[in-house]
Amino acid sequence: MELRAxxxxxxxxxxxHFGRAADRLHIAQPAVSRQIARLERELGERLFDRSPRRVRLTAAGHRVLAAAREALAAADRVRSAAAGPAGVMRIGTASGVTARLERGIDELREQSPAFDVVLVDLPPAARLNALRHGEIDVALARGVAAAPGVRVLPAWTEPLFAVVSARHPAAGREVVSVAELAGGKSLIHDPSVAAVLREAGVPVRPDRPAGSVQDTIVEVGSDPRAWTVLPAGQVAEIGSTRVRAIPLAPRTTITGSVVVPAGLPQPCAAAHRAAFGD
Known part of the structure; x- marks a missing residue:
């Protein structure tokens, strides 16, 4: 019996759903169907009831599912053990997640203390591509709903804040709407933030490709007309006294996700989500 099956x-x-499963595994649907049929022949049991409208586990399927999860988790533990005490977890990071990273790494080390951590700083698209090609082991990302070849696990939400120059007319406000800032100089470079605002009914778009948060803060602080929108985690790490962060009204949030390889066993994926999520 193959672990792949x-x-x-x-x-x-x-x-x-066989089609969605194939998409998640990043393979063709017939290959999934063949492996399931082969497994059913090997076990001598039907695992799924299939109809044109839906797919359901049989009673045997439910019994096999628990054992299959245990077998995959055991195989993953064997791979981790083979790596020995010098095992490394490579994490693709996002800006403004320092506290989340520290907490998540500590929690994972309580379960499996013998691994080192390497943090890899990449732009969002490159981060997912590195995960897809096995160059990193897990990634944190904001504003990603789905991506081919990986599994996106929503894990936290953060409110968005308007960030303006300390000399901006709205700098003393307790709350502000994006519409009230629209006459100024928008420095929203992050496409994921722009997409969230568009979904909330605010027609904004990045004025150029995303740069570093630090550079954006310097730009905003240098221009009394400038403004941007950042998630709370990035706002918490602002060290400049030249800008002010103001809650958005109405309250608007962005979703953060733990992104793992498509083939990672469910127990391991759930452990990563729990470690880095809220």
Whole structure:
């Protein structure tokens, strides 16, 4: 019995849809169907009831699912053990997640203390691509709903803040709307933040590709007409006295996710989500 077949089975059981399972595994749907059929022949049991409208686990499927999850988790533990005490977890980071990273790493080390951590700072698209190609092991990202070849696990939400120059007319306000700032100089460079604002009914778009948060803060602080919008985590790490952060009205949030390889066993994925999520 191949671990690959068990992994395909667990993915179909999670999705209850062969097409979505194939997308998550980043393979063609017929390959998934063949592996499931082979597993059913090997076990001598039907694992799924299939109809044109839905897919359901059989009673045997439910029994096999628990055992399959345990087998995949055990295989993952074997791989971790083979890496020995010098095992490394490579984490693709986002800006403004220092406290989240520290807490998550501590929690994971309580479960498996013998690993080192390497933090990899990459732009969002490059971060997901590195995960897809096995160059990092897990990534934190904001504003990502789905991506091919990886599994996106929503794990936290953060309110968005307007950030303006200390000389901006709105600098003393307790709350402010994006519409009230629209006459100034927008420095929203992050496409994920722009997308959240558009979903909230505010027609903004990045004025150029995303740069570093630090550079954006310097730009905003240097121009009394300038403004941007940042998540709370990034706001918490602002060290400049030249800008002011103001809560948005109405309150608007962005979702942060733990992103893992598509084939990572469910127990491991859940542990990563719990460690870095809220």
């Amino acid at each position: 068990l992994r395909y089975f667990v993915t179909v059981a999670d999705e209850l």
